[in-house]
Amino acid sequence: GENVEQHPSTLSVQEGDSAVIKCTYSDSASNYFPWYKQELGKRPQLIIDIRSNVGEKKDQRIAVTLNKTAKHFSLHITETQPEDSAVYFCAASEGSTLGRLYFGRGTQLTVWP
């Protein structure tokens, strides 16, 4: 099955700096790559996703890039703010009807004011 690795496990940045979280996957059939943000005590929520026919996608301060050849994708957060502090999960999925997402282990991002 698919194996998703996520790095780093913890990341601390100063407010206003950029943060980058990287994930690799093993199954070349994977074609959908979402990112979830989980604030303390809350449920994970989708913040951005990318499909394999696209190399980059942006939404305001967040962007995701995908390199299918190297089988890796990354989350970029610019101009970080304290409210960006959370655990971020990457995931990968192939297109079967089973619909399973394979998650990375998560990155605890802390943004210091």
Next chain:
Amino acid sequence: DVKVTQSSRYLVKRTGEKVFLECVQDMDHENMFWYRQDPGLGLRLIYFSYDVKMKEKGDIPEGYSVSREKKERFSLILESASTNQTSMYLCATRNLPPDTQYFGPGTRLTVL
């Protein structure tokens, strides 16, 4: 607006008890999932279902079973709860890929 609800936010049970966790969704989604979340271990898939009465084992199914008698409801069953099943349990739903997966609010289960 997708709504995924779980029967309890907090639950305390004794070792050996049978425990039922319920998840209900109102979006007519085909796929439903049960995860457990522990510090440092991320989201681990226990079981999932892609249709009524259909189920598939995830990565850590031992000690758990599931039931999906109706499309909107997916139950996780701990036949004989043990202390190592103390955890946060998250339900999720998803329509046919590549649609978004939505999570429920979670149930924090403590087994004494």
